[in-house]
Amino acid sequence: MAEKPRLKLPKEAKKGEIIEIKTLMPHVMESGQRKDKDGKTIPRRIINKFTAEFNGKPVFSATIEPAVAANPYLQFTAKVEESGTFKFSWTDDDGSIITAEEKITVA
Amino acid sequence: MRNMTRRAALAVGAGAVTLTVVGWNQGAHAAAKEAADDVAKFTGGKAATQGKITIELPEIAENGNTVPLTVSVDAPMTAENYVSDVLVVSEGNPNPGVVTFHFTPLSGKAEAQTRIRLAATQNIVVVAKTSKGEFYAAQKQVKVTIGGCGG
Numbered sequence: 001m002a003e004k005p006r007l008k009l010p011k012e013a014k015k016g017e018i019i020e021i022k023t024l025m026p027h028v029m030e031s032g033q034r035k036d037k038d039g040k041t042i043p044r045r046i047i048n049k050f051t052a053e054f055n056g057k058p059v060f061s062a063t064i065e066p067a068v069a070a071n072p073y074l075q076f077t078a079k080v081e082e083s084g085t086f087k088f089s090w091t092d093d094d095g096s097i098i099t100a101e102e103k104i105t106v107a
Numbered sequence: 108m109r110n111m112t113r114r115a116a117l118a119v120g121a122g123a124v125t126l127t128v129v130g131w132n133q134g135a136h137a138a139a140k141e142a143a144d145d146v147a148k149f150t151g152g153k154a155a156t157q158g159k160i161t162i163e164l165p166e167i168a169e170n171g172n173t174v175p176l177t178v179s180v181d182a183p184m185t186a187e188n189y190v191s192d193v194l195v196v197s198e199g200n201p202n203p204g205v206v207t208f209h210f211t212p213l214s215g216k217a218e219a220q221t222r223i224r225l226a227a228t229q230n231i232v233v234v235a236k237t238s239k240g241e242f243y244a245a246q247k248q249v250k251v252t253i254g255g256c257g258g
Contacts, residue, residue: 018215018216019215031224033201054213057211057213058209058211058213059211059213059214060208060209060210060211060214060219061208061209062206062207062208062209062219062221063206063207063209064206065202065204065205065206066202066224067197067200067202067204067205067206067223067224067225068205068206068221068222068223068224069172069173069174069221069222069223069224070172070173072221072222073220073221073222074219074220074221075177075219075220075221076208076214076218076219076220077214077215077216077218078213078214078215079184079212079213079214079215
């Protein structure tokens with residue numbers, strides 16, 4: 001549960017540059033389709049939402065269904081015009097939200 | 108409603124239609140219809156134009172449990188004209204929904220990559236919505252050797 005997300009993005013960028021951001025959240029992503037050995041359906045439990053914002057403004061988000069593989073990986077881009085902080089969040093089916101932050105210096 | 112989805116299915120294009128004609132089996136047929144329903148909900152019944160979208164998927168996925176998928180849409184991504192939402196649906200999984208990407212002008216590019224589960228050989232349908240209310244669609248077939256989704 002208390003797994004930490006993995007993030008990969010540059011620490012520095014030029015003003016107006018489009019940077020690449022890679023994120024990976026360790027999670028089983030139980031689809032709700034599988035059955036246990038007694039034939040009972042294993043309840044669904046996935047990360048259903050991901051958001052990324054920069055200095056409080058939305059950059060990218062995703063609505064996630066059980067068809068996204070375990071340890072959901074998302075790669076996307078962001079155009080940076082100023083130094084600041086990226087905030088990422090992953091919402092679990094159980095209501096918990098995992099967050100992470102990363103700073104970038106833009107010159 | 109039924110009519111609308113059928114029209115939407117046609118709008119989504121050749122891939123979906125071919126699949127329906129070829130017929131495969133009942134399961135795939137139902138899944139393709141559900142996927143078309145999802146697309147119709149997304150577009151509000153509006154027709155989508157083919158093009159502007161690039162779908163990167165392996166031609167043959169040996170393991171359906173994790174298949175890399177990259178979607179990119181050719182768009183200026185300015186405050187006045189950008190791709191806001193990109194819907195990805197499956198025509199051969201137990202549920203059609205896969206993922207929806209939401210972009211803003213701050214995204215810089217309408218491009219995202221993830222890893223998905225595929226239960227069987229099927230078409231993946233992608234529909235993009237722009238800030239101007241236009242819709243674009245594309246689809247790609249992927250052959251799956253071993254299905255995912257814990258089947």
